[in-house]
Amino acid sequence: MWTxxxxxxxxxxxxxxxxxxxxxxxxxxxxLGDVEGLRSRLGHLADLGVDALWITPWYPSPMxxxxxxxxxxxxxxxxxxxxxxxxxxxxxAHALGLRVVTxxxxxxxxxxxxxxRAALAAGPGSPERARYFFRDGRAGxxxxxxxxxxxFGGPAWTRVDEPGSGPGQWYLHLFAPEQPDLDWGHPGxxxxxxxxxxxxxxxxxxxxxxxxxxxxxxxxGLPDAGHAPDASFDSSNWVxxxxxxxxxxxxxxxxxxxxxxxxxxxxxFVSEAVVNGPERLSRYVRPDELHTTFNFDYLxxxxxxxxxxxxxxxxxxxxxxxxxPATWVLSSHDETRHxxxxxxxxxxxxxxxxxxxQPADLVLGLRRARAAALLTLAxxxxxxxxxxxxxxxxxxxxxxxxxxxDPTWERSGHTARGRDGCRVPLPWSGDRPPFGFSADGVVPWxxxxxxxxxxxxxxxxxxxxxxxxxxxxxxxxxxxxxxxTDARLAWRDLGEDVLAFDRGPAFRxxxxxxxxxxxxxxxxxxxxxxxxxxAELPPDTAAWLATG
Numbered sequence: 001m002w003t004x005x006x007x008x009x010x011x012x013x014x015x016x017x018x019x020x021x022x023x024x025x026x027x028x029x030x031x032l033g034d035v036e037g038l039r040s041r042l043g044h045l046a047d048l049g050v051d052a053l054w055i056t057p058w059y060p061s062p063m064x065x066x067x068x069x070x071x072x073x074x075x076x077x078x079x080x081x082x083x084x085x086x087x088x089x090x091x092x093a094h095a096l097g098l099r100v101v102t103x104x105x106x107x108x109x110x111x112x113x114x115x116x117r118a119a120l121a122a123g124p125g126s127p128e129r130a131r132y133f134f135r136d137g138r139a140g141x142x143x144x145x146x147x148x149x150x151x152f153g154g155p156a157w158t159r160v161d162e163p164g165s166g167p168g169q170w171y172l173h174l175f176a177p178e179q180p181d182l183d184w185g186h187p188g189x190x191x192x193x194x195x196x197x198x199x200x201x202x203x204x205x206x207x208x209x210x211x212x213x214x215x216x217x218x219x220x221g222l223p224d225a226g227h228a229p230d231a232s233f234d235s236s237n238w239v240x241x242x243x244x245x246x247x248x249x250x251x252x253x254x255x256x257x258x259x260x261x262x263x264x265x266x267x268x269f270v271s272e273a274v275v276n277g278p279e280r281l282s283r284y285v286r287p288d289e290l291h292t293t294f295n296f297d298y299l300x301x302x303x304x305x306x307x308x309x310x311x312x313x314x315x316x317x318x319x320x321x322x323x324x325p326a327t328w329v330l331s332s333h334d335e336t337r338h339x340x341x342x343x344x345x346x347x348x349x350x351x352x353x354x355x356x357x358q359p360a361d362l363v364l365g366l367r368r369a370r371a372a373a374l375l376t377l378a379x380x381x382x383x384x385x386x387x388x389x390x391x392x393x394x395x396x397x398x399x400x401x402x403x404x405x406d407p408t409w410e411r412s413g414h415t416a417r418g419r420d421g422c423r424v425p426l427p428w429s430g431d432r433p434p435f436g437f438s439a440d441g442v443v444p445w446x447x448x449x450x451x452x453x454x455x456x457x458x459x460x461x462x463x464x465x466x467x468x469x470x471x472x473x474x475x476x477x478x479x480x481x482x483x484x485t486d487a488r489l490a491w492r493d494l495g496e497d498v499l500a501f502d503r504g505p506a507f508r509x510x511x512x513x514x515x516x517x518x519x520x521x522x523x524x525x526x527x528x529x530x531x532x533x534x535a536e537l538p539p540d541t542a543a544w545l546a547t548g
Contacts, residue, residue, distance in 0.1 A: 009266040011207065011291055012325045013483055014051040014382045015475060016101060020333040021056050021080060022066060022445060023425040024387055026438040032445050033425065033437075035081035039089050041428070042096055044457060048390060048468075049475030052099035054209050054270075056333060058086070059105075062112050064178035065407055066333075066423075068103075068211060069110035073196045083203075090204045101207035101268060102200055106193055106252075107215040108179040116180050123162060124169050131189055132180050133172035134160075135222065144170055147224045148243050151175050151233040153411035156243070172222075174215050174243060176407045184216045184252055197259050207268030208260075210253075213284060213293075214273050217249030218242060235274045236296065245275045253289040268292065270327070278318035285324035292327050292382060299329050302348035303368050303540075305497045305513040312379060316489065325486075326381035330372055331389050337422045340395035342368035357397070366392050367540045370470055370530040371511055374542035375499065377478050378509035380489050385471075388426050391455050392467035395421040396446075403447055424448055429458035465532075473528055477544065481507050481527075494518060506548025512537045520545075 019038060027036025035058065045053055057067035058080040067077070076083055093100050109116055115131050122128040124136075135145040137159065144157035151174060158177040162168035172181045182189050197208065214235065219242035235244050253269070260267045269290040275281050277297070284293045297311045315326050330338045341347055343365025344358045369392065376383050399420055401409075406418025425444040428436030433448040435456055453459070460466035487504035494500045497514035500523075512518045517536035520526070524545030526533065531541045 009268075009291070010051065010099065011266065011268040011270075011382060012486070013380075014099075015049070015377070015478070016052045016054050016382065016384045017045055017048070017050040018332060018384055018386045019053050019055045020387055020423055021058055023423050023437075025426065025428070026434075026442065026444070027081075029439045029442050030079070031434075031438050031442050032079055034079065035076065035085040035089055039085070039092055042089075042092055042098065045098060046096040048472055049479065050098070050385065052101055052206065053093065054101040054207075054384070055103065057103045057105055057211075062110055062178065064110070065176050066405070068105050069108070069112075069176065069179045070105050071110040071112040071114075073104075073193075074199050087203065094204075099206035100204075101209050101270065102205050103211055104193075104196070104200075104208050105211045106182070106184075107212045108173065108175060108181045111178050111180060119171075120160060121163065129169075131183060131186050133183055133218070133222070134169045135172070137170050141167070141169075146222050147227050148172070148174070148222075149225075149227050149231055149233055150411065152408045153413075153416070175212070176411065178407075181215070181218075183218075184249070185220075190252065190255065194255070194259060197256055201260065201263050201267060205267075206265065207270060208256075210256075210269060210271045210290065213253070213271040213290075214245040214249065214275055215243070216252060217246030219246055236276060236300070239276055245273075245280060247283075250283065250286075250289055253284065257289055270294065278314045281315075282318040282322050282324070285319065286322045292325060294329055294332075294384065295327050296329075299332070299335060300349040302346070303342050303372075303513060304347075305499050305511075307348075308375070308513075309491075309499060312489070316380070326379065327384060328376045328379050328381065329384040329386070330369070330376060331386040331422065332384070333386065333423055334419055335386075335422060337386075337389070337393060337395040338372065339365045339369045339389075339392055340397070341365070342372065343394075360394070360397075362394050364540065365394065366467070367531065370467060371540055371542035373471060374474060374528065374530050374544060375509065375511045377474050378482070378501075378503065378507075378544065380486065380503065386422075390468050390471040391427070391457065391460060393424075393426075393452070393455060396424045396449055397421055398449075399424075399446065405446075420446060427452040427456040429456050470528075470530065474544075477528055502547065506546055508545040508547045509542065510537060510545065511542040512539055515539050523547075 022033045024033045025037030025041045027034050058076050059070045060072040060077045061067045061069050119128040137143050144155050148156040150156045156174050157170040159170045173179050223242050225242050271284045271290045271293040273284050273293050274296045284290050301307045301311050340360045343360035343362050404420050406420045408416045408418035424446045425437040430436050431453045434444050460468035490502045492500040499511040502508050508524050524547040527544045527546050529543045
């Protein structure tokens with residue numbers, strides 16, 4: 001039974017499982033994942049051995065961006081369930097020892113939010129428009145107010161038709177046009193979200209994930225960013241950008257931290273912050289701000305020993321002065337699944353998973369993904385798993401064009417297929433779609449590949465060599481050996497293409513990223529390996545070893 005009593009904050013070493021709600025499990029038979037479906041599958045997460053689940057937005061939404069366009073922040077979209085269903089989910093999860101983290105989309109609302117509808121109706125100069133960024137255009141109003149760009153392609157501005165007078169002002173949206181940015185310099189915006197944060201903490205949520213955190217601050221006056229024509233939204237390389245990672249955004253996080261600290265059970269704030277390097281990232285987790293933040297440098301790193309070690313060292317060095325734990329993640333609902341990525345000649349990830357089409361060796365990719373799982377779960381700090389990675393799911397790259405729903409497909413002029421390939425509903429059981437995701441005969445919102453029949457939870461559960469069994473074993477050992485320690489990482493030199501390190505006096509991790517076998521003699525007693533091994537560790541294989 002979950003009690004909330006721990007010797008240290010639970011989130012410092014937690015393994016959190018991302019639930020992309022639309023694609024996890026369908027409880028009402030409409031082909032769309034929902035809260036009831038998630039409740040029915042909580043046993044899978046408890047059996048897997050994770051500590052918490054993070055759930056993508058369930059708020060009422062027109063679904064222009066899969067729920068990240070929110071029309072009401074204190075309710076649940078009827079397609080997903082009700083507030084009563086959410087309360088029951090919290091109770092069931094806590095009874096199983098699982099904590100729950102919800103998603104807060106605070107940079108922007110939906111165009112259907114009452115505030116934005118009021119802003120459109122009220123007209124230029126009104127108090128209603130002051131909550132957003134409405135501005136007059138340049139060139140007599142015909143061109144956007146500045147050169148800012150959208151993460152989904154194209155300009156970050158859309159012009160509105162004023163009531164009774166035709167084309168008028170422009171409004172800012174760093175994402176889709178259906179997601180207008182809020183002005184976080186407005187006191188009413190801050191006060192409203194104070195209430196929203198309290199609403200969910202009062203209901204018993206254990207943590208809040210802050211979506212697009214660096215977007216929430218803008219330089220006053222909204223100056224040009226200097227983007228080149230057709231520039232991509234490459235925030236990990238931006239320096240001094242006026243619409244991303246602006247220092248004033250940290251005032252909001254300090255405000256929320258004060259609210260969270262009023263509650264018991266170590267409530268967590270975790271940010272999504274794709275910024276320029278670990279030093280900038282560390283600013284989001286200073287002692288009076290958020291607790292943890294996603295590590296996108298690690299997610300985007302190629303399958304290369306030197307690159308991965310540089311990210312690990314850089315992350316730990318940057319976070320040490322602020323006392324925050326690292327988090328490690330390989331995939332998410334915004335990124336190409338790493339089984340596919342690691343099977344490509346170019347194994348690093350592109351911006352928001354918009355990787356150019358490349359052939360992928362999925363046998364090699366899965367082998368590397370299994371090794372990467374052991375690497376990730378052995379590192380100091382916490383980890384985030386994306387639903388389906390415990391099954392070894394690849395990216396679905398051949399979805400029919402008529403099935404694509406990610407806004408990037410339209411915004412890019414059908415040149416970027418977007419993120420739908422990593423969001424295909426999970427396969428639970430059976431030998432044909434919908435594989436237990438929905439009731440037999442129901443068509444899921446995205447089509448599942450027929451070849452997933454061998455990757456279902458049911459097909460892997462009793463197979464000791466399956467990826468699911470590997471994850472279960474790794475999470476059990478991690479909790480037993482590393483779950484209650486902040487033991488630092490100490491590297492061992494086994495060659496420049498091998499990552500080897502100790503955590504404490506009795507645990508060692510060795511990952512062979514070279515093209516040759518690595519002798520295991522003298523390194524320790526094998527506890528768990530990503531592939532079957534003998535006296536040597538084959539290429540693209542990882543081992544956990546007992547050294548004490």
